[in-house]
Amino acid sequence: EKITAKIKALPKDATYFSLEFFPPKTQAGLQNLHARLERMAKGLRPLFVSVTWGAGGSTATKSLELAHLCLTLGLTTVLHLTCTNMSRAVLDDALDNAKLIGVRNILALRGDEPRQHEYLDRSSAATPLPPPEFAHAVDLVKYIRKRHGDLFAVGVAAYPEGYAESAYPERQDPLQDLPYLREKTAAGADFIMTQFFYDVDAYLSFERRLRGDASGVFDTVPIIPGLMPVQSHQIFRRTTKLCSVKVPQGVSDRIEAAKADDEVVKEQGIQIVSEIIERIKASTETAGGGARGFHFYTLNLEKAVAFIAEKCNLIPEIPTPAIAIEDEVAIVDDD
Numbered sequence: 001e002k003i004t005a006k007i008k009a010l011p012k013d014a015t016y017f018s019l020e021f022f023p024p025k026t027q028a029g030l031q032n033l034h035a036r037l038e039r040m041a042k043g044l045r046p047l048f049v050s051v052t053w054g055a056g057g058s059t060a061t062k063s064l065e066l067a068h069l070c071l072t073l074g075l076t077t078v079l080h081l082t083c084t085n086m087s088r089a090v091l092d093d094a095l096d097n098a099k100l101i102g103v104r105n106i107l108a109l110r111g112d113e114p115r116q117h118e119y120l121d122r123s124s125a126a127t128p129l130p131p132p133e134f135a136h137a138v139d140l141v142k143y144i145r146k147r148h149g150d151l152f153a154v155g156v157a158a159y160p161e162g163y164a165e166s167a168y169p170e171r172q173d174p175l176q177d178l179p180y181l182r183e184k185t186a187a188g189a190d191f192i193m194t195q196f197f198y199d200v201d202a203y204l205s206f207e208r209r210l211r212g213d214a215s216g217v218f219d220t221v222p223i224i225p226g227l228m229p230v231q232s233h234q235i236f237r238r239t240t241k242l243c244s245v246k247v248p249q250g251v252s253d254r255i256e257a258a259k260a261d262d263e264v265v266k267e268q269g270i271q272i273v274s275e276i277i278e279r280i281k282a283s284t285e286t287a288g289g290g291a292r293g294f295h296f297y298t299l300n301l302e303k304a305v306a307f308i309a310e311k312c313n314l315i316p317e318i319p320t321p322a323i324a325i326e327d328e329v330a331i332v333d334d335d
């Protein structure tokens with residue numbers, strides 16, 4: 001099922017959430033995750049889950065296996081897919097297999113920078129290489145549309161604080177990415193998922209900018225903010241640094257004050273992420289006219305995200321089976 005259809009079917013003032021998982025390396029890891037996924041599917045009822053893809057296709061089999069498991073558990077699934085440093089055959093296989101197992105949502109990503117560029121930079125012989133077929137995420141969006149038409153709902157990534165190329169962190173600026181985000185959205189993206197952030201003001205101004213964009217391409221497309229629950233002091237420091245995600249002073253102070261005890265760090269994190277969610281929920285003017293979603297980078301962990309979803313009332317009620325009118329008539333007739 002396409003997540004875009006599910007989002008559209010929600011009441012405009014509703015909220016929903018989704019969970020990201022990565023394929024475990026070992027069979028034992030997969031079994032652990034299986035049990036956790038089953039619990040989360042029943043207890044948290046996310047609108048969808050997403051499964052990451054190892055750059056260059058390194059996790060192709062395992063990602064597809066995990067996507068298949070999610071689908072068999074009744075979870076609507078988004079498969080991440082990168083396009084650089086990977087042969088066209090691996091890409092074609094990934095899309096064909098995704099189609100076969102019932103995946104109907106792809107998050108189209110670039111992945112690591114194309115390696116040919118590195119070779120070009122280093123080569124003094126200056127034998128110009130042809131531009132790679134897949135240099136940017138937009139190339140993958142177009143390719144999926146060309147090969148598979150409307151079979152998949154296609155999503156793209158966005159960076160509320162700007163994309164930081166590891167070699168040029170100083171170039172991080174959301175305004176620089178904007179033309180490309182516009183281009184890949186216009187090329188056929190149905191939804192946007194963002195990098196995680198703790199600076200909610202940066203997120204809200206990013207969203208406001210997209211919604212107000214004169215091109216109109218962002219007017220109604222779901223923009224799903226990414227949130228990373230805080231799992232420990234060390235993971236928090238590492239992930240924010242690795243992804244060049246800004247930590248506002250207030251957030252940093254709270255996490256540092258709790259540093260001695262990771263349980264307290266986790267509790268502070270639950271509080272901090274819940275406050276972010278409540279602020280985004282309150283900013284209805286940039287919701288794009290639809291339900292508000294939140295995407296959690298779970299790191300395959302359950303507890304923190306469960307607490308946050310509960311605290312912020314994101315867990316949907318179990319739908320009570322409606323009694324069909326005909327059944328009611330039949331009962332009356334029996335009397």
Ligand code: FAD
Pocket residue numbers: 051052053054055056080081082107108109110111112113135136137138157158163176177178180184193194195196226
């Ligand atoms: P692009 O949209 O191609 O953008 C990359 C950079 O190039 C940006 O600076 C952009 O401004 C610039 N650019 C784009 N188009 C052009 C153009 N035509 N000309 C010049 N410059 C251009 N990585 C994985 O390996 N596996 C995953 O599963 C994964 N999941 C992710 C999920 C989310 C929600 C996010 C936000 C990121 C994820 N990533 C994942 C990381 C992502 O692959 C990397 O950040 C990657 O380096 C950039 O991908 P992109 O799709 O944003 O690239």
